[in-house]
Amino acid sequence: MAGKIKKGTYVKAIREKLVNSLEAKASDSRFPSYIFDSKGEVLDFNEEYALVRFYTPTPSVWLKLDQLEIVE
Template identity: 70%
Template sequence: MPAKLKKGALVRVIKEKLENSVEAKASDQRFPSYIFESKGEILEMNDEYALIRFYVPTPSVWLRLDQLEPIE
């Protein structure tokens, strides 16, 4: 799946992969519902992470590529 992800792509967060991740265990696990219910756009990428902008008035967030799925 990460091969399909690229800058500018619309994505959705995979709830199961984010909730059980090392990143979630290291921070507040009360994720806002918009992360899972709305689409986001990839602004930047590196080998493992993507910077996602959601279309709500919140800051962008870095998430692992395997925690994202493309929206077609």
């Protein structure tokens, strides 16, 4: 998956991988539904994480690459 994600790719979060993740345990685990149901655009990324902007009035968020799936 990591090789396919690049800047400008549209993605959404995979609920099963995000809900029980280390990131979920380290913060509020009540994720908003829009990260699973709508698409966001990858603004930047590194080897492990992608900065995703969802089209809602909220800040962009860093999510692990393996917690994302590409949508069209």
